[in-house]
Amino acid sequence: MPVVVLIGPPGSGKSTTGELLAERLGVAFRDTDADVEQVAGKPIGEIFFDDGEEAFRALEAAAVGKALAEHEGVLSLGGGSILDAATRELLAGHTVVYLKVGLDQAVKRVGLASARPLLVLNPRSQLRKLMEERRPLYEGLAVLTVPTDDLEPGEVADQIRAELKLESE
Structure with missing residues (x-):
């Protein structure tokens, strides 16, 4: 079982x-x-x-299920993986951390000339819509929410470690 599972929208800094x-x-x-x-x-x-989004989501659900069963370290999930009901069920009982990011920060991090397929047409508008739709799912799954705006990734990692009282192996 993973020590921590990170969820959040594109640009939240999960990886x-x-x-x-x-x-x-x-x-x-x-x-x-x-x-x-x-x-x-x-x-x-x-x-x-x-292959289309449906094929991608099937591959993604399989990858998440496998990783939740096998991986014992820190696991980062794709931003949309939580859309799958079976994935949400699998996450119950895991230490799930939602990396929350504001739209402006996410746009800066993702970039508007992004290779991310769901953000191709109007990236800022698409990202806003995607974040608003997914926010309740992220919040509902998380045991800890960490706002990442204006923080360096190392500061976010340290905050997660401190708040969850995680020790080095």
Whole structure:
């Protein structure tokens, strides 16, 4: 079972913070987006383009289920993985941390010329909509919410570690 599972929208810092937190705790880091790309043999953008969002979400749900069962370090989930009801059920009982980010910060971090498939048309508008739709799910799953605006990833990692009273292995 993962020590911590990080959730949040694109640009919240799940991967960067997760790597730093794992390093501080002396455990492995795993990102389910990377798992999906490895299984598919291509980047997420190409999966969306070639196979569609539904195919991507199926790969993502399988990757999350596998990682929750196998991984014992810090786990970062793709921003939309929590849309799957079965995934939300699997997250019950896990130490889930929601990395909350404001729209302006998320836009800066993601960039408007993004390769993220759900943000292709009007990135700022799409990101706002996506964040508003998912916020209640993120909040409902989290045992801890950490606002990341104006914080460095290391500060976020330290805050998670302190608030959850996590020790190095």
